[in-house]
Amino acid sequence: MGEIKKIPGGVCAPKGFKAGGVACGIKASSKKRDLALIYSEKPCAAAAVFTTNKVKAASVLVSAEHVAGGILRAVIANSGNANACTGEAGLAAARKMASLAADRLGIDSSQVAVASTGVIGVPLPIDVIERNIGALADSLRADEAGHAAALEAIMTTDTRKKEGAVEIEIEGKSVRIGGMVKGAGMIHPNMATMLCFITTDATISPRVLDSCLRQAVRRSFNRVTVDGDTSTNDSVIIMANGEAGNSPIAAGSASCEIFAGALEALCVDLARATARDGEGATKLVTVTVCGAADEDAAATLAKAVASSSLVKAACFGADANWGRVLCAMGYAGPDFNPGEVDVVFASAGGAGEEVQVCAAGASLPFSEEDAKRILKRDEIEIRVKAGKGPGKATVWGCDLTYDYVKINGDYRS
Numbered sequence: 001m002g003e004i005k006k007i008p009g010g011v012c013a014p015k016g017f018k019a020g021g022v023a024c025g026i027k028a029s030s031k032k033r034d035l036a037l038i039y040s041e042k043p044c045a046a047a048a049v050f051t052t053n054k055v056k057a058a059s060v061l062v063s064a065e066h067v068a069g070g071i072l073r074a075v076i077a078n079s080g081n082a083n084a085c086t087g088e089a090g091l092a093a094a095r096k097m098a099s100l101a102a103d104r105l106g107i108d109s110s111q112v113a114v115a116s117t118g119v120i121g122v123p124l125p126i127d128v129i130e131r132n133i134g135a136l137a138d139s140l141r142a143d144e145a146g147h148a149a150a151l152e153a154i155m156t157t158d159t160r161k162k163e164g165a166v167e168i169e170i171e172g173k174s175v176r177i178g179g180m181v182k183g184a185g186m187i188h189p190n191m192a193t194m195l196c197f198i199t200t201d202a203t204i205s206p207r208v209l210d211s212c213l214r215q216a217v218r219r220s221f222n223r224v225t226v227d228g229d230t231s232t233n234d235s236v237i238i239m240a241n242g243e244a245g246n247s248p249i250a251a252g253s254a255s256c257e258i259f260a261g262a263l264e265a266l267c268v269d270l271a272r273a274t275a276r277d278g279e280g281a282t283k284l285v286t287v288t289v290c291g292a293a294d295e296d297a298a299a300t301l302a303k304a305v306a307s308s309s310l311v312k313a314a315c316f317g318a319d320a321n322w323g324r325v326l327c328a329m330g331y332a333g334p335d336f337n338p339g340e341v342d343v344v345f346a347s348a349g350g351a352g353e354e355v356q357v358c359a360a361g362a363s364l365p366f367s368e369e370d371a372k373r374i375l376k377r378d379e380i381e382i383r384v385k386a387g388k389g390p391g392k393a394t395v396w397g398c399d400l401t402y403d404y405v406k407i408n409g410d411y412r413s
Contacts, residue, residue, distance in 0.1 A: 046071060059097075171247055196235070290391070325343050354383075
């Protein structure tokens with residue numbers, strides 16, 4: 001795989017894309033930007049992955065219809081209201097969002113994806129969106145400021161900006177991929193409320209793009225957990241406009257391997273940032289399981305550990321309670337021999353400290369002081385050897401703190 005260079009610009013880093021955002025008062029108690037738009041000057045090959053929750057927001061239903069055609073030119077997204085569990089009126093509002101953006105941009109409404117995030121079960125005030133659609137279109141910019149405005153507009157309880165862009169070379173052409181994510185709570189994707197928008201100037205067909213996206217999502221956003229809740233609104237949408245001028249990327253080619261690797265690397269960075277910004281979180285917790293029967297089994301075991309409320313609480317309290325790790329693995333589903341399990345707690349972010357607390361399923365003598373020092377770090381790792389199999393996977397989560405309850409106890413106010 002070729003060199004992956006990190007660059008600024010987010011979704012506006014690839015050629016031919018613009019973004020913007022405005023405040024229109026969707027949530028009366030908030031004055032922040034709450035309406036975003038991402039637009040390509042040319043039609044884009046498009047692909048998306050949506051929530052597996054049976055209760056799907058109106059935006060998910062409409063976007064799934066539009067992405068099915070394989071061509072998009074824009075995404076319009078709002079925060080402050082999820083437009084989920086809002087019946088036919090909500091579906092009509094989502095369609096109206098698409099048509100409002102399409103009319104201002106002079107494109108077909110089927111080329112506009114829609115996304116919403118916020119409170120579930122409250123009617124979307126489509127009238128305020130309609131009143132501000134002109135200002136939204138006028139806010140479009142092809143630079144980092146445009147990206148920043150759009151990103152602010154989709155954030156809710158997020159405390160950190162989750163963004164990135166990378167540059168690779170394909171057949172001598174510079175190809176860029178940029179992305180943004182919102183999501184801090186109700187994060188346990190099965191494709192978190194999580195929205196992710198990705199742009200690229202690569203030349204690639206919708207079919208190959210879809211394959212690359214699904215592989216990237218499987219190893220990134222599907223391996224993030226904050227609180228175990230799979231949102232009604234989860235959406236990962238990618239648009240590719242071909243402005244890089246490379247030959248069409250063919251499935252299975254060396255170019256496809258380069259592109260897919262860069263897309264996965266970007267998605268992993270965005271996924272890690274999502275876990276780090278979990279509601280109330282003070283720590284990023286990385287769980288890696290090796291020695292499982294296969295990669296899927298390893299991922300399932302790791303996700304069980306990362307999403308365990310008891311493990312998360314132990315991480316918050318810097319308590320090396322390794323028994324909770326084995327307990328979570330035991331109810332996860334995949335088969336393993338508890339008598340072969342090793343557990344290590346380690347600090348991340350360059351500190352390089354670690355302590356083994358369990359070997360062959362039994363306790364080892366270890367320094368509680370050393371373990372506590374490690375677990376007090378901002379980034380910690382739980383490394384588990386489940387057996388002698390080839391399966392390995394990493395999942396990202398966070399600790400469980402008092403603030404998570406405070407944030408979600410008054411979320412609607």
